Amino acid sequence: MSEPRVAALVLNYNGPRVTLETLDSLVAMRSPGTELMVIDNGSTDDSHEQVRRRFPDLRQLRVRENRGISWGLDHGLQVALDEGFDYALVMNNDIEAHPEMLVEMLAVTEADPEVGCVGVKAYYHSDRGRIWSAGGILRFREAITRERGEGELDRGQYDRTEEVPYVNGVAMLIRRNVLERIGLWDPAYFLGVEDADFCVRARRAGFRCVYAHRAVLWHMISASIGVYKPFRTFHTARSTAIFLRKYAAPHQWASSLLWFVAALPVAWLRELPRGNQRAVHAKVRGLLDGLRAPLPPLPTAVRDLVPPSAPEASP
Structure with a gap:
């Protein structure tokens, strides 16, 4: 064989x-x-x-x-x-x-x-x-x-x-x-x-x-994109929202959003001494962007690819 x-x-x-x-x-x-x-x-x-x-x-x-x-x-x-x-x-x-x-x-x-x-x-x-x-x-x-x-x-x-x-x-x-x-x-x-x-x-x-x-x-974890930075927090939150829209049942929506809201003050207090509050702001913007972003049909070939609507520059 x-x-x-x-x-x-x-x-x-x-x-x-x-x-x-x-x-x-x-x-x-x-x-x-x-x-x-x-x-x-x-x-x-x-x-x-x-x-x-x-x-x-x-x-x-x-x-x-x-x-x-x-x-x-x-x-x-x-x-x-x-x-x-x-x-x-x-x-x-x-x-x-x-x-x-x-x-x-x-x-x-x-x-x-x-x-x-x-x-x-x-x-x-x-x-x-x-x-x-x-x-x-x-x-x-x-x-x-x-x-x-x-x-x-x-x-x-x-x-x-x-x-x-x-x-x-x-x-x-x-x-x-x-x-x-x-x-x-x-x-x-x-x-x-x-x-x-x-x-x-x-x-x-x-x-x-x-x-x-x-x-x-x-x-080599996070060697290329950093850990808790605005670009990463924006896009991971945005992706979370898109995934929820595609697959979540009502109780899963509720669970995810409650956890998201509860985590924000914790993240704010953690990042405040580092002067990294922008990453927390970016996380909120990413979630909102993901909730309203259009979802193109899934591609079966490269010719079908539709550019994602997310901002390409770091938020």
Whole structure:
């Protein structure tokens, strides 16, 4: 039997240093039939040239402008579909992958055709035995998603491959027929919960999303977008509102909005000594923007992409 063909896609925006570190680990990843590609999502620095100098034979897909994570990834997913790849592996540009990561992910999908998406056990890069994600949970609070095991020392408590509500897009292996059936990632999300949205759609179409505990990486968490900054708080709140509009039942709406309102004074008091109240203001603006943003039809191909309505500059 021939090896499955995998399009391994790394999304970069103005992050050449971490992107090159990520690529160093990925070129050592043992999996025949895999082509590694970098999607340059409208970078305004010399990322493209730095990648070319270090990896002259690596294919780079250049997107003209940055309209968000989904927007960039969809250009790579379209290449995977057009060129007959069996799988697409979407990844952050701030990871260190174990050489056997993809092999372990493929072992799960090849054993069960109903598995549509596979995720990894992700550790903190700065604390290599501490878990960042062991699969995802949907909870409809202030944040829609939660990473299972986040912050816990790994004592084997998540050493079981199993179905989960969603898998984090830090590294997600997607079977081709999932994309053919449900389409690409939703570009309405600029940043935040785009991976959970895709998994919800996949599960509703009859596929399973599975956490593969033997597939391992280390995540340089927030290396490219910061932690609690206005740009991030705006877009994550906006994405939360869009996700609620698409999927939430009335009681989930109520739960999420109550948690959101209750968290605002806590965030204000926490950020006040840092002079970072703008990030709290941006969070409110993001939620309001997400509640009124138009939701275009889901794209089945790049030609169908409708630019998201969110502001492209930092709020």
